[in-house]
Amino acid sequence: MSQKRERQQVVRELVGTRTVGSQEELRQLLAERGWEVTQSTLSRDMHDLRVARVPTPGGVRYTTADTSAAAENRATLASLVPQLFQRLDFVRELIVVKTVVAGAQPISEAIDSEGSPDVLGTIAGENTILIICRSDAARERVAKRLLALARK
Amino acid sequence: MSQKRERQQVVRELVGTRTVGSQEELRQLLAERGWEVTQSTLSRDMHDLRVARVPTPGGVRYTTADTSAAAENRATLASLVPQLFQRLDFVRELIVVKTVVAGAQPISEAIDSEGSPDVLGTIAGENTILIICRSDAARERVAKRLLALARK
DNA sequence: TTATACAATGCATAATATTGCATTCGAATT
DNA sequence: AATTCGAATGCAATATTATGCATTGTATAA
Numbered sequence: 239m240s241q242k243r244e245r246q247q248v249v250r251e252l253v254g255t256r257t258v259g260s261q262e263e264l265r266q267l268l269a270e271r272g273w274e275v276t277q278s279t280l281s282r283d284m285h286d287l288r289v290a291r292v293p294t295p296g297g298v299r300y301t302t303a304d305t306s307a308a309a310e311n312r313a314t315l316a317s318l319v320p321q322l323f324q325r326l327d328f329v330r331e332l333i334v335v336k337t338v339v340a341g342a343q344p345i346s347e348a349i350d351s352e353g354s355p356d357v358l359g360t361i362a363g364e365n366t367i368l369i370i371c372r373s374d375a376a377r378e379r380v381a382k383r384l385l386a387l388a389r390k
Numbered sequence: 391m392s393q394k395r396e397r398q399q400v401v402r403e404l405v406g407t408r409t410v411g412s413q414e415e416l417r418q419l420l421a422e423r424g425w426e427v428t429q430s431t432l433s434r435d436m437h438d439l440r441v442a443r444v445p446t447p448g449g450v451r452y453t454t455a456d457t458s459a460a461a462e463n464r465a466t467l468a469s470l471v472p473q474l475f476q477r478l479d480f481v482r483e484l485i486v487v488k489t490v491v492a493g494a495q496p497i498s499e500a501i502d503s504e505g506s507p508d509v510l511g512t513i514a515g516e517n518t519i520l521i522i523c524r525s526d527a528a529r530e531r532v533a534k535r536l537l538a539l540a541r542k
Numbered sequence: 543t544t545a546t547a548c549a550a551t552g553c554a555t556a557a558t559a560t561t562g563c564a565t566t567c568g569a570a571t572t
Numbered sequence: 573a574a575t576t577c578g579a580a581t582g583c584a585a586t587a588t589t590a591t592g593c594a595t596t597g598t599a600t601a602a
Contacts (some may be wrong), residue, residue: 413588430591
C-alpha cells in the first residue's frame with residue numbers, strides 16, 4: 239500500500255499550488271485526479287504532512303507548515319528531498335530549487351557531497367538553492383533526478 | 391470596546407507561550423486570567439490574528455508564526471529598496487544587487503514573496519543578492535523595476 | 543442626555559475535522 | 573497458494589470550529 243506516499247505527495251502539491259479551504263474540497267480535487275479516498279484519510283494525511291490550517295481574510299486555507307525537521311543529520315538526497323523539497327525551476331545551466339525554510343542548506347550539502355560531474359557547485363540561501371550545472375544536458379539530468387526523488 | 395485588543399494580545403502571548411490544543415482550552419486559560427469570553431469569540435480572534443492550527447506528533451496545537459502570514463506582514467519592495475539599495479549589475483539572466491550591509495536579506499525576501507514569474511529565485515548574502523531570472527527579457531523587466539523603485 | 547450607527551459578543555446550530563473500531567489490503571513467509 | 577501480521581482505510585460517532593442572527597456595548601453627534 240504505497241499508494242499513500244504518492245497520494246500524500248499529490249496532497250502536498252495541491253496544497254502548495256491551489257487554495258484549498260477544506261478537507262472535503264481537497265478530497266474532490268484528488269478525486270478529479272483519480273485518487274478516491276475519504277475525508278478521514280485526508281485528515282490523517284494532513285496530520286502526517288503537518289499541513290497547517292490558517293485563517294485568512296477570505297476564509298480558511300491550508301498551507302504546508304515549516305518542517306523544522308530540517309535539523310536532520312547528514313542524510314542522503316533521497317531522504318532529504320521528499321521532506322524539504324518544494325519546487326524547482328531552471329534556465330540554461332542553472333537550477334533554482336525552492337525548499338521549506340531552512341531546507342536549502344542540508345539539500346545543498348547533500349548535492350555537493352555526491353560529487354557529480356554534472357554539477358559545478360551549489361549556493362544555498364535559507365530556502366533557495368542555486369545549482370550551477372556543466373551544461374544544458376547536465377542540467378536536465380540533475381533536474382530530472384531531483385523531481386524523481388521528490389515524487390517518491 | 392477595546393477589550394478586544396487587549397484580549398487578543400493575551401491570546402497571542404498564550405499561544406506563543408503555552409501549548410494550546412483547542413479553542414476551548416484557550417478559553418479556560420483566558421478565564422483563569424479574568425477574560426470571560428465564549429469559544430465563538432475566540433474563533434473570531436484566531437481568525438483576526440491568523441493563528442494557525444498545525445498538527446503535531448502529539449496532537450494538534452496552535453501557533454502564530456507561519457509562512458503565509460509572515461509573507462503578508464513582510465515589507466514591500468517599494469518601502470525597502472529606497473532605503474537599502476545601492477547599485478545593480480547583470481549578465482544574461484542574472485542580476486547582482488548590492489545593498490547596504492544587512493540589506494540583502496529583507497530585499498531578497500520581499501522579491502521572493504512577490505512570486506513574480508520573471509524570477510526563478512534569489513539568494514542573499516550580507517550585502518549582495520543574486521537574482522535568477524527566467525530570461526533576458528525577464529531580467530530586463532526586473533532590473534528596470536528595481537532601478538525605478540530605487541530612484542523614488 | 544438621547545438618538546444613531548456600528549463594532550463586539552453570545553447563543554444556537556451548521557460546517558469541518560478527528561478518532562475508535564472493524565475491515566481490507568499488501569508484503570513477507572512457509 | 574495459504575497464512576499471518578501490521579499498515580491503511582472506511583464508517584460512524586464524537587469533538588472542534590465557524591457563523592447567521594439577535595442583542596448588547598460604545599462612541600459620537602445633536
